[in-house]
Amino acid sequence: xxxxxxxxxxxxxxxxxxxxxxxxxxxGEEIHIPDTRFSFDGIFGTYDRASAQRGFQIYKEVCAxxxxxxxxxxxxxxxxxxxxxQVAAIASTVQIQDGPNDEGQMFERPGRPSDRFRSPFAxxxxxxxxxxxxxxxxxxxIAKARAGGADYLYALLTGYGDPPPGVxxxxxxxxxxxxxxxxxxxxxxxxxxxxxxxDGTPSTLENMARDVSTFLxxxxxxxxxxxxxxxxxxxLFLTVLAGLAYAVKRxxxxxxx
Amino acid sequence: xxxxxxASASEGTPxxxxxxxxxxxFAAVGVGAVAWPFIASMQPARDVLAxxxxxVDLAPIAAGQAITVMWRGKPIFVxxxxxxxxxxxxxxxxxxxxDPATDQSRIQRDPWLIVIGICTHLGCVxxxxxxxxxxxxxxxxxxxxxxxxxxxxxxxxKGPAPLNLAVPPYAFTSDTKIRIG
Amino acid sequence: xxSGLHNSDIPNPVLRWIDQRMxxxxxxxxxxxxxxxxxxxxxxxxFGALAMVNLVIMIATGVFLAMxxxxxxxxxxxxxxxxxxxxxxxxxxxxxxxxxxSMFFIVVYIHIWRGMYYGSYxxxxxxxxxxxxxxxxxxxxxxxxxxxxxxGQMSFWGATVITNLFSAxxxxxxxxxxxxxxxxxxxxxxxxxxxxxxxxxPFVIVGVVFLHVVALHxxxxxxxxxxxxxxxxxxxxxxxxxxxxDSFGLVIYFIVFAAIVFFAPNYLGHPDNYIPANPLVxxxxxxxxxxxxxxxxxxxxxxxxxxxxxxxxxxxxxxxxLPWLDRSPVRSMRFRPIARIAFxxxxxxxxxxxxxxxxxxxxxxxxxxxxxxxxxxxxxLVILPLLARLEKPLxxxxxxxxxxxxxxxLPGGAAAKPMEKA
Numbered sequence: 001x002x003x004x005x006x007x008x009x010x011x012x013x014x015x016x017x018x019x020x021x022x023x024x025x026x027x028g029e030e031i032h033i034p035d036t037r038f039s040f041d042g043i044f045g046t047y048d049r050a051s052a053q054r055g056f057q058i059y060k061e062v063c064a065x066x067x068x069x070x071x072x073x074x075x076x077x078x079x080x081x082x083x084x085x086q087v088a089a090i091a092s093t094v095q096i097q098d099g100p101n102d103e104g105q106m107f108e109r110p111g112r113p114s115d116r117f118r119s120p121f122a123x124x125x126x127x128x129x130x131x132x133x134x135x136x137x138x139x140x141x142i143a144k145a146r147a148g149g150a151d152y153l154y155a156l157l158t159g160y161g162d163p164p165p166g167v168x169x170x171x172x173x174x175x176x177x178x179x180x181x182x183x184x185x186x187x188x189x190x191x192x193x194x195x196x197x198x199d200g201t202p203s204t205l206e207n208m209a210r211d212v213s214t215f216l217x218x219x220x221x222x223x224x225x226x227x228x229x230x231x232x233x234x235x236l237f238l239t240v241l242a243g244l245a246y247a248v249k250r251x252x253x254x255x256x257x
Numbered sequence: 258x259x260x261x262x263x264a265s266a267s268e269g270t271p272x273x274x275x276x277x278x279x280x281x282x283f284a285a286v287g288v289g290a291v292a293w294p295f296i297a298s299m300q301p302a303r304d305v306l307a308x309x310x311x312x313v314d315l316a317p318i319a320a321g322q323a324i325t326v327m328w329r330g331k332p333i334f335v336x337x338x339x340x341x342x343x344x345x346x347x348x349x350x351x352x353x354x355x356d357p358a359t360d361q362s363r364i365q366r367d368p369w370l371i372v373i374g375i376c377t378h379l380g381c382v383x384x385x386x387x388x389x390x391x392x393x394x395x396x397x398x399x400x401x402x403x404x405x406x407x408x409x410x411x412x413x414x415k416g417p418a419p420l421n422l423a424v425p426p427y428a429f430t431s432d433t434k435i436r437i438g
Numbered sequence: 439x440x441s442g443l444h445n446s447d448i449p450n451p452v453l454r455w456i457d458q459r460m461x462x463x464x465x466x467x468x469x470x471x472x473x474x475x476x477x478x479x480x481x482x483x484x485f486g487a488l489a490m491v492n493l494v495i496m497i498a499t500g501v502f503l504a505m506x507x508x509x510x511x512x513x514x515x516x517x518x519x520x521x522x523x524x525x526x527x528x529x530x531x532x533x534x535x536x537x538x539x540s541m542f543f544i545v546v547y548i549h550i551w552r553g554m555y556y557g558s559y560x561x562x563x564x565x566x567x568x569x570x571x572x573x574x575x576x577x578x579x580x581x582x583x584x585x586x587x588x589x590g591q592m593s594f595w596g597a598t599v600i601t602n603l604f605s606a607x608x609x610x611x612x613x614x615x616x617x618x619x620x621x622x623x624x625x626x627x628x629x630x631x632x633x634x635x636x637x638x639x640p641f642v643i644v645g646v647v648f649l650h651v652v653a654l655h656x657x658x659x660x661x662x663x664x665x666x667x668x669x670x671x672x673x674x675x676x677x678x679x680x681x682x683x684d685s686f687g688l689v690i691y692f693i694v695f696a697a698i699v700f701f702a703p704n705y706l707g708h709p710d711n712y713i714p715a716n717p718l719v720x721x722x723x724x725x726x727x728x729x730x731x732x733x734x735x736x737x738x739x740x741x742x743x744x745x746x747x748x749x750x751x752x753x754x755x756x757x758x759x760l761p762w763l764d765r766s767p768v769r770s771m772r773f774r775p776i777a778r779i780a781f782x783x784x785x786x787x788x789x790x791x792x793x794x795x796x797x798x799x800x801x802x803x804x805x806x807x808x809x810x811x812x813x814x815x816x817x818x819l820v821i822l823p824l825l826a827r828l829e830k831p832l833x834x835x836x837x838x839x840x841x842x843x844x845x846x847x848l849p850g851g852a853a854a855k856p857m858e859k860a
Contacts, residue, residue: 043701071519075307102317114307137713141519144704145712180722220712223522223529230530231700238693241287244280245686251276252682256477256674284685294527298502302524 031178033148033155036210040150040217043232046225047218049081054197055215056080058208060090061195063139066131066186068119071140072219075113079222080215087113094118132172134185143213143220150217152178157209160188310438312430315369323386325374328437332374332382333425334398335435338409343368345396346410353414356421360410363424371435372411373425376400378418383407398422469655474673475680476661478842482556483659483680484687485549491688492542493647497640499535500584503528507587509633511626514589515714533703534695539581540706541695543729546574554760555781557769558660564761566653571757573646578730578754580639583632585727590711595724597624597632603737606747623717663841664769665834672838723798731795732788736814738799739807749811756818763818765826773832777825784817 039048074091091111099106121127159178173183323336346360384390385398393399393406405416412421446457508517521528559567605611620627740746771778787810835841
């Protein structure tokens with residue numbers, strides 16, 4: 001009847017409206033990013049603290065040589081389960097530029113928990129100059145800034161290999177199955193056994209890629225756990241309220257229908 | 258919203274009243290809960306709370322001199338007092354003070370007096386840091402806004418201010434260095 | 439009662455004292471208490487109230503976000519991320535605000551669709567309708583400028599592309615674009631003025647919404663049958679009947695809103711906007727926010743620069759004259775079998791344009807966009823004017839009460855006088 005088709009149409013319309021703007025690379029082929037299981041998947045997922053801590057260690061020892069994370073502070077690491085003393089110890093291992101002092105000079109001092117992560121390069125030009133003209137992106141929100149998020153990061157880190165026959169890779173570039181265009185300036189950053197974990201986790205490529213992806217996801221969305229926990233409570237509350245509001249509406253309208 | 262049903266209250270049954278009451282209470286709890294994040298968002302953010310410490314090198318400050326450093330956006334007076342000034346501060350009987358406190362309770366090590374340079378009356382910065390400044394009737398600081406006089410221990414002696422200049426949390430990290438906050 | 443005072447019948451003495459001098463409570467009682475409202479609304483009639491609530495949510499969260507945001511090209515991106523990380527509940531305020539814009543457009547699109555389906559734009563509600571279209575245009579301007587503020591890649595390139603639309607106009611085009619930019623490209627002056635206007639325009643919207651409601655309360659609401667109430671048997675007091683119904687709808691709307699904010703807050707956004715703006719690099723595939731996609735598709739469907747811009751603006755401006763394009767005396771599409779199909783096809787064309795707007799500007803999307811654009815305009819400019827003459831509407835019910843309480847349309851006669859007054 002009229003009304004059912006009408007409603008079906010409305011529902012259909014809202015579904016189409018909710019379809020996300022597809023982020024396909026114009027002109028390029030679609031690259032399928034495989035789905036990786038992470039501890040933070042699903043609406044009840046949380047960050048695996050041990051994995052994220054190992055991920056931070058990988059970032060510190062490997063990625064931080066080229067990639068800044070200027071939106072994070074050392075104090076943020078408390079959220080990964082590090083103690084105040086551990087955070088202070090990590091911060092104090094880096095030299096932070098401060099100043100000017102009373103003589104008008106900039107000076108270096110040991111880092112404090114309130115300092116932002118130290119950037120490897122003073123500015124983007126210096127970063128390009130040191131990296132063959134390629135700019136290593138800041139990783140603070142990289143998991144939010146790439147379609148596919150942590151799945152993409154994991155795929156990228158594990159996606160290096162020899163180019164298929166017939167594909168030539170330009171000088172200074174590397175073949176990667178999951179990078180748009182397949183040619184990436186960054187050489188494979190993670191190698192088996194590169195990092196030694198204090199908890200005894202074997203540093204295989206897959207383990208390291210998972211850990212660093214978890215860390216970067218946390219860095220991009222530190223509010224994720226609080227957000228989901230609050231969301232569950234609020235939706236439960238609203239569901240009860242909806243039932244009550246519907247009962248009130250039914251009662252009020254009972255004498256009209 | 259639905260609960261104040263004036264037009265329909267006449268034929269209300271107990272069950273309906275109860276339903277309205279529960280629904281209205283739920284809605285009121287919801288509205289109250291929504292207000293909190295807005296209010297909380299105006300409190301100091303986490304980065305503001307974290308920026309809480311300032312290092313000061315005391316070595317260049319000669320006896321009788323003072324410097325002003327910034328901590329949490331406020332001026333901190335760091336004064337190297339002369340023996341006479343310390344003597345004057347300790348000689349005052351507590352009964353003469355508006356906000357009684359011994360000089361010893363306000364310092365950690367001689368000769369250093371470290372106080373927050375905000376007048377406890379209405380928040381002006383008192384004079385007395387520079388040698389040419391007026392230091393008031395008690396040799397400490399003088400607030401030009403409403404005429405409060407502080408002594409060489411930063412205690413209020415005369416004028417409208419109710420309390421002594423506050424002492425910030427600080428610690429000596431070496432013989433010549435302190436960390437405030 | 440002293441002369442010159444309003445004759446108030448508010449029982450509470452304190453409220454009465456105020457009401458005698460400033461009869462806001464009498465007005466509230468009249469406009470939202472006893473206001474006679476057609477008794478046959480369906481849930482589509484919730485969306486006006488939802489839009490009102492949504493506007494309040496946007497202003498409230500926006501004001502508190504503005505306390506932490508810095509409108510400077512070198513600090514805007516970081517200040518938004520600081521809101522997300524360091525400000526207490528900052529992530530909540532920002533996600534509610536960002537997704538609130540999407541919710542606002544969903545609600546308003548359904549509200550507009552309802553107006554079109556049930557003929558709410560027809561006499562005597564033409565001005566009410568036109569004020570609504572004005573609100574929609576203001577919303578689009580506000581949303582566009584708001585999206586620029588985080589100063590990500592999509593912000594910057596969206597601002598560049600949209601402001602460049604004005605360069606299509608001959609002679610004055612370049613001058614207008616420089617006026618918008620305050621420079622020779624989208625830069626700090628642009629960001630600053632967009633922030634100022636983004637804060638201002640919502641209050642302009644509040645003003646026009648007020649006029650929209652004033653106009654509504656003169657003519658009264660339309661209803662799913664599209665016939666005027668004939669007496670008290672056809673209406674109900676707004677309170678408690680529609681306050682209760684709107685409250686229920688509101689809670690459902692909050693559930694949908696919460697599901698997005700708490701579990702998919704970036705689903706409707708674009709990852710590229712988490713990359714700081716870079717004037718030297720355009721992202722591979724730039725798209726506006728989803729709610730602009732139908733109009734963006736129309737822009738791209740036209741191979742001529744000025745033509746595309748005019749068609750895009752025209753696709754909304756045509757709504758202003760809709761009451762005069764559709765001269766059929768029957769309001770509700772329920773009683774217009776042919777127009778109903780034509781309108782549902784128009785809805786489909788709108789959704790197709792929404793889909794194509796998010797796709798790259800290549801085949802087959804370009805051809806599909808052109809066909810959908812052609813139908814979009816044909817519906818307004820050809821089909822509706824023709825149907826007003828040619829279509830034979832179904833018989834209208836005699837009254838709302840009869841239709842609701844089981845009477846149904848009278849067999850045969852009485853259908854010949856579709857509209858009661860001009």
